[in-house]
Each structure stands twice: as structure tokens, then as C-alpha cells.
Amino acid sequence: MFGAIRQWFDPAELRNVGTTPDYRFSLANERTFLAWLRTGLALIAGGLAVVQFLPPMPVRHLREAIAVALLLLGGAVAVRAVDHWARTERAIRLGRELPASRFPAVLALTVGLGALLLTGAVLLGAIGDR
Template sequence: MVDERRRPRLQDVGDEPDYRFTLANERTFLAWIRTALSLLAGGVAVVQFLPDLGPRSVRLLLGFVLVAISALLAGAAYRRWFRVERAMRLGQALPGTPMPLMLSLGVAAVIVVSVVLMAVG
């Protein structure tokens, strides 16, 4: 028995796009995932390997912010990949994304706090 309310699989939506576009979309997804992993590594490094950066509570906060940005970015990367793939299959315009702005603002905030901590310490 087929559940009619179930969302169709992505492969069943629209037409198969040119494989080059699908692979480019996948490469973009993987680039966002690599960025998320780098932020995760940076968050761990701030907490574990930079004792001179400031009080432990501030390092924990900076590390947590980096890890949180990493988690949000990883989740948003999949959502973006899915939306772009669906748009290509349906012949629609590619959807916009706030990811670059959010990532830039988050990393800029961490940089500003880090510079202040280095200047004070």
C-alpha cells in the first residue's frame, strides 16, 4: 500500500539534469561540509590548544560559537544542495541562500573577539 501523502523522492521529481550540473552542485555541497569541518576543528583548537588566548570561559564561548556555526552550516549545506537539485530538475531558477552572509558575520564576530583577547592578553 502506497502512502499518497509521502513526499516524492528527489529522483522522481522533474527531469534528470545534465550530470555536470549535478556534480557541480555536489562539489559545492562538499565545499560547505569542508568549511563546517574546519570550523569544528577551529572550535576544538581554541578550547584545547590556546590557553594564552584568555580565560577558559571565554575560550569555551568562542569554541562553542565556532562549533555552533559548524553545525548550522552542515545542516544548511544539505538543505541548499537539495533545493538546488530540485530546482534544476524542475527547470526553475536556482534559489538564493543566506549562508555566505551568515558564515561571514559569524566568523567576523569570532575574529573580532579573538583580536580583542590577543590585544588585552
């Protein structure tokens, strides 16, 4: 496990693998990594916003549960981003096929399901206020 983490943070370790690729491929990989980081930060900001601005929900501690879920999901996206960046950079340098990932689909389904659950909670809250 620590070997994988070292590969994430040690540029010399990665540069010793394979051959130097066309810089445009490395820069594209870096842009993708940064986009994933922005997604993670947005989820973390959403979690903080839920705690600060969402009114009390009809289910006790639902607001806090939503916030914690968003915070954890944002952290998972950030960790997954650095792992995917390192694996992709390694594949580019070795001339191998890029690593496949189910993570974007899982993330999309999780966010979609979360939106449906939130919609239900908001509607229940609106009905309960009448």
C-alpha cells in the same frame, strides 16, 4: 519538517521530481555541497583546537564559549549545506531559478565579527601579561 528531512536523505524522492538534468550540473551542485561540508568541518576543528591549544583568556570561560560557538556554527553549516544541496538539485530538475541564500553572507559576517572579537581578546590578554 520530517518531509524536508526525508527529501535530504532519500535519493529516490529527489529523482522522482522533474527531469534528469545534465550530470555536470548535479556534479557541480555536489562539489558545492562538499565545499560547505569542508567549511563546517574546519569550524568544528577550530572549536576543538581552541579548547586544546588556546591559552587561558583574561575573561573567565571565554575559551570555552569560543569553542562552543565554533562547534555550533560548524554544525549549522553542515545542516545548511544538505538543505541547500537538496533545494538546488530540486530547482535544477524542475528547470527553476536556483534558490537564493543569505547564508554565505551571514556566515562571512559572523566569522569576521568573531575574528575581531578574538583579536580584541588576544590583545587584552597580551596587555594583561605585562
